[in-house]
Amino acid sequence: MKEITRRDFIKITSAGVVGAAISKPVFGFIPPFLKKDHNPPLESELIKTPTVCDICFWKCAGWVWKDKKGNIVKVTGNELDPHSNGRLCPRGTGGLGAYYDPDRLKRPLIRVGKPGSQKFKEATWDEAFDYIAEKMKQIEQKYGREAMALFYHGTTGPHFEYLWEAYGSQTYAEPAIAQCLVTREVGFIATYGQGLSSPEPTDVRNTKCLVLIGNHIGENMHNGHVQDMSHAIDHGATVITVDPRFSTAAAHSKYWLPIKPGTDIALLLAWMHVLIYDNLYNKEYVDKYTYGFDYLKGHVRNFTPQWASTITTLDPNLIRKTAHEMAKAAPSVVIHPGRHTAWYGDDTQRERAIAILNALLGAWGKRGGFYFSEKVSLPQFPHPPFQEPRWSWRTITTDKYKYAIAGVTNVLIDHSLPEYDGPYKVKGWFVVATNLIQSIPDQEKTIRALQNQDLVVVVDILPSEITGYADVILPEATYLERYDLLRNSRHRVPNIALRMPAVEPKYESKPGWWIARELGIRLGLEKYYPWKDIKEVLDWQLRQVGSSLEELKKVGVKHFERKTPLYIPDGYDWPFPTNTGKIELYSTDLVAMGYDPMPVYKKHDEPPAGFYRLIYGRVPMHSFGRTTNNPYLHELRPENHVWVHPKVAKLLGLENGQEVWLENQDGKVSTFSVKVRITERIRPDSVYLPHGFGQKSKQLRKAYARGVLDNELITKVKIDPITGSTGMRSNFVRILTQKPNKQS
Amino acid sequence: MRYAMAVDTRKCVGCADCVVACQTENNVPFGYARDWIVEIVNGSYPDTLKVHFESRRCHHCDDAPCVRVCPTGASHIVEGGIVKVTPEECIGCGACIEACPYGARYFHPDGYVDKCTFCDHRVKNGQDPACVSVCPTYCLIFGDLDDENSPISKVLREREYYTLAPDAGTKPNLYFLK
Numbered sequence: 001m002k003e004i005t006r007r008d009f010i011k012i013t014s015a016g017v018v019g020a021a022i023s024k025p026v027f028g029f030i031p032p033f034l035k036k037d038h039n040p041p042l043e044s045e046l047i048k049t050p051t052v053c054d055i056c057f058w059k060c061a062g063w064v065w066k067d068k069k070g071n072i073v074k075v076t077g078n079e080l081d082p083h084s085n086g087r088l089c090p091r092g093t094g095g096l097g098a099y100y101d102p103d104r105l106k107r108p109l110i111r112v113g114k115p116g117s118q119k120f121k122e123a124t125w126d127e128a129f130d131y132i133a134e135k136m137k138q139i140e141q142k143y144g145r146e147a148m149a150l151f152y153h154g155t156t157g158p159h160f161e162y163l164w165e166a167y168g169s170q171t172y173a174e175p176a177i178a179q180c181l182v183t184r185e186v187g188f189i190a191t192y193g194q195g196l197s198s199p200e201p202t203d204v205r206n207t208k209c210l211v212l213i214g215n216h217i218g219e220n221m222h223n224g225h226v227q228d229m230s231h232a233i234d235h236g237a238t239v240i241t242v243d244p245r246f247s248t249a250a251a252h253s254k255y256w257l258p259i260k261p262g263t264d265i266a267l268l269l270a271w272m273h274v275l276i277y278d279n280l281y282n283k284e285y286v287d288k289y290t291y292g293f294d295y296l297k298g299h300v301r302n303f304t305p306q307w308a309s310t311i312t313t314l315d316p317n318l319i320r321k322t323a324h325e326m327a328k329a330a331p332s333v334v335i336h337p338g339r340h341t342a343w344y345g346d347d348t349q350r351e352r353a354i355a356i357l358n359a360l361l362g363a364w365g366k367r368g369g370f371y372f373s374e375k376v377s378l379p380q381f382p383h384p385p386f387q388e389p390r391w392s393w394r395t396i397t398t399d400k401y402k403y404a405i406a407g408v409t410n411v412l413i414d415h416s417l418p419e420y421d422g423p424y425k426v427k428g429w430f431v432v433a434t435n436l437i438q439s440i441p442d443q444e445k446t447i448r449a450l451q452n453q454d455l456v457v458v459v460d461i462l463p464s465e466i467t468g469y470a471d472v473i474l475p476e477a478t479y480l481e482r483y484d485l486l487r488n489s490r491h492r493v494p495n496i497a498l499r500m501p502a503v504e505p506k507y508e509s510k511p512g513w514w515i516a517r518e519l520g521i522r523l524g525l526e527k528y529y530p531w532k533d534i535k536e537v538l539d540w541q542l543r544q545v546g547s548s549l550e551e552l553k554k555v556g557v558k559h560f561e562r563k564t565p566l567y568i569p570d571g572y573d574w575p576f577p578t579n580t581g582k583i584e585l586y587s588t589d590l591v592a593m594g595y596d597p598m599p600v601y602k603k604h605d606e607p608p609a610g611f612y613r614l615i616y617g618r619v620p621m622h623s624f625g626r627t628t629n630n631p632y633l634h635e636l637r638p639e640n641h642v643w644v645h646p647k648v649a650k651l652l653g654l655e656n657g658q659e660v661w662l663e664n665q666d667g668k669v670s671t672f673s674v675k676v677r678i679t680e681r682i683r684p685d686s687v688y689l690p691h692g693f694g695q696k697s698k699q700l701r702k703a704y705a706r707g708v709l710d711n712e713l714i715t716k717v718k719i720d721p722i723t724g725s726t727g728m729r730s731n732f733v734r735i736l737t738q739k740p741n742k743q744s
Numbered sequence: 745m746r747y748a749m750a751v752d753t754r755k756c757v758g759c760a761d762c763v764v765a766c767q768t769e770n771n772v773p774f775g776y777a778r779d780w781i782v783e784i785v786n787g788s789y790p791d792t793l794k795v796h797f798e799s800r801r802c803h804h805c806d807d808a809p810c811v812r813v814c815p816t817g818a819s820h821i822v823e824g825g826i827v828k829v830t831p832e833e834c835i836g837c838g839a840c841i842e843a844c845p846y847g848a849r850y851f852h853p854d855g856y857v858d859k860c861t862f863c864d865h866r867v868k869n870g871q872d873p874a875c876v877s878v879c880p881t882y883c884l885i886f887g888d889l890d891d892e893n894s895p896i897s898k899v900l901r902e903r904e905y906y907t908l909a910p911d912a913g914t915k916p917n918l919y920f921l922k
Contacts, residue, residue, distance in 0.1 A: 043866075044869075074768040090761040227880050230880075251794070620760065636760045680785060
């Protein structure tokens with residue numbers, strides 16, 4: 001790979017760092033409240049304000065506790081909150097580290113000199129906004145407003161999505177969709193007429209049988225689900241885990257199926273075969289609610305456990321036995337759809353298979369299976385109609401990926417490349433709270449797209465790698481320092497939660513809503529911002545549903561009455577929002593679009609000799625790369641290890657803790673080295689690398705160069721033809737014990 | 745009153761929430777910890793493999809070797825059997841660190857030996873220790889062994905458990921449920 005010319009990381013002055021408080025340089029800094037106080041404060045001496053955690057997407061509501069000097073001392077869960085039940089995960093508990101991190105972005109920065117030059121200058125907010133508005137005008141004149149693309153993530157995203165709609169561009173995408181969960185949503189929409197949303201309405205708490213397929217609850221700390229799984233274990237639920245790795249969930253399971261990677265659909269088809277041909281499926285439910293059973297029965301006739309065994313390497317008796325376990329528990333059974341489902345490029349079909357299995361067991365809409373979540377009908381603050389763009393993400397996406405339900409980041413990237421010469425050019429990137437270098441596979445392409453832009457703006461809290469490519473960097477306040485839109489999510493109990501600032505923003509950082517509004521005004525969009533402070537919006541919205549900002553400030557979370565049933569009442573004639581009004585085992589949508597109406601197993605790439613499949617995943621104390629520099633969370637897991645089976649270690653002569661480099665099938669070598677962990681917990685044909693480590697931004701002083709980033713080894717991307725989702729698990733690595741020569 | 749804690753290894757996922765919660769609750773400096781996670785792997789791939797996690801901390805032993813060896817009385821036992829250190833009386837000799845079979849003590853950078861207190865400042869107010877109060881798997885159970893109706897007494901009656909270094913004769917009050 002060529003040396004990157006445009007790349008430079010911002011220089012950050014040390015003003016504002018708590019330098020004086022450093023007592024032991026090796027441990028970095030100590031927040032002021034940690035100094036010389038042997039007696040922890042009692043909660044009765046502290047002041048609490050409500051928050052909604054922003055360390056991951058689970059968005060747990062909690063309380064921020066401040067001492068009398070105004071220092072944040074801890075964050076805990078709000079007991080009224082159904083996302084957390086009053087208990088945050090380690091990342092939420094350590095969330096205050098985001099606020100105290102001395103490496104935070106501190107003030108706006110503008111690249112000086114010609115584009116591509118290596119220098120930034122500190123700027124005022126006015127200078128930064130003027131610069132951006134001027135450049136956006138130039139892009140508009142040359143290419144139209146649609147050429148300005150927005151990439152966003154998290155709770156700050158909606159402020160900018162609103163700005164984009166007001167501006168007249170719908171050229172936007174959320175990496176969390178096509179890189180993560182869209183295939184699951186579409187797989188379930190095609191089956192049940194509705195997706196799962198977040199938090200997923202799996203009734204794990206009440207289930208008798210939980211089936212996890214490559215879904216590692218306990219390493220992903222999807223808080224409510226982790227709690228629900230514990231509850232289910234306490235109540236004797238059978239857990240079945242399908243994973244090439246002996247995950248933490250596998251450790252808590254009755255059955256572990258160490259499947260050969262990439263063969264899940266074969267297993268799922270065999271399970272369907274057993275349920276149907278051993279006459280175990282829920283006949284009454286299937287007759288009443290589903291469409292296409294006879295097609296399905298014919299389709300899976302030959303997909304016996306013996307057939308699947310040769311593909312998956314699993315014992316056929318184990319396949320049959322686990323299907324019987326599910327049937328025994330039905331309808332109180334959850335075949336969990338997972339969340340990050342962008343694996344092999346046929347992921348919508350795998351999720352369809354999961355949806356179909358749940359239907360055969362009669363689990364959808366039943367206690368212990370899936371419940372129906374409900375949210376409060378909360379009106380939007382009134383605004384003038386948005387401008388209709390001449391083209392949008394849909395124009396460039398849905399011809400090719402017919403079931404895409406949201407913008408696909410990789411499609412926007414394709415339209416940002418210098419070689420793209422069609423009518424839908426992207427010439428400006430506005431990147432909000434997402435480090436695209438790490439979150440999008442094929443880094444080299446992302447970087448070429450970035451370098452072809454007339455303007456790159458990054459809004460972030462930390463100097464993540466993407467900030468090194470920006471023309472303008474805008475420092476956002478952390479969630480502990482800002483208001484955001486109300487959390488109005490679907491759950492068992494409809495509820496609304498408030499995030500409000502516990503403290504003033506540090507340095508010159510500003511809340512996302514303020515940044516979006518100020519830029520909007522610079523762009524002449526005043527009429528879309530008839531309010532000055534977001535508090536006016538929140539209070540207005542809350543008053544529409546009989547509450548107020550004052551009330552939410554006191555309680556943090558407010559519950560509302562449900563208006564629809566939690567489960568399908570027994571015997572009830574339930575209409576499903578599909579073409580046939582039934583659960584579609586045979587998908588009329590997919591067949592009309594030219595895709596397989598029922599899932600088909602297709603063989604995937606295998607590792608070449610000497611290579612191992614790269615499997616990636618999560619550690620419970622980190623939210624991808626967003627927390628590896630958080631001082632509280634960093635020390636829990638400062639680096640990743642590459643998991644290697646003992647047989648492989650013996651073959652290659654590896655030792656525990658040995659530093660190695662990884663090289664993928666395309667000759668891409670990891671930037672840094674990673675330590676080996678020899679463990680029985682992984683198949684001998686695969687290696688495992690937790691995601692989020694190996695940060696390349698030197699400004700992230702704790703996380704820099706600690707371990708290897710899986711993403712840089714994911715150069716082969718398998719696109720799901722139905723949704724455009726990017727499958728990332730067809731990459732293979734070999735292990736290098738010597739430091740490789742620098743690539744040319 | 746005899747305080748004890750149990751760790752349900754059937755549920756613990758080793759997420760280390762207990763470690764961060766302790767750190768923020770008790771101002772434990774970066775680089776140190778009063779509690780920690782141990783991952784235990786037994787057997788081999790694929791059929792006999794077993795993994796469990798132990799959330800560990802001071803065992804608040806009935807017969808605490810750290811208290812026996814302390815030359816100044818800084819290490820002492822308070823109500824409920826909680827083993828504590830008075831920072832002002834600690835001379836930092838480290839004898840207690842050597843004596844503890846569980847590695848539960850460390851030198852605080854302010855010049856004294858520090859360790860888990862079972863969050864006695866919270867327990868006095870009827871709250872659970874911070875680690876117990878945050879645990880998302882509800883795998884930590886804390887309470888009074890003298891109260892036979894307490895969840896800890898109940899769970900130790902009903903479930904099989906083990907303790908660490910039983911041969912050391914310390915009579916520990918940290919139990920691991922099988």
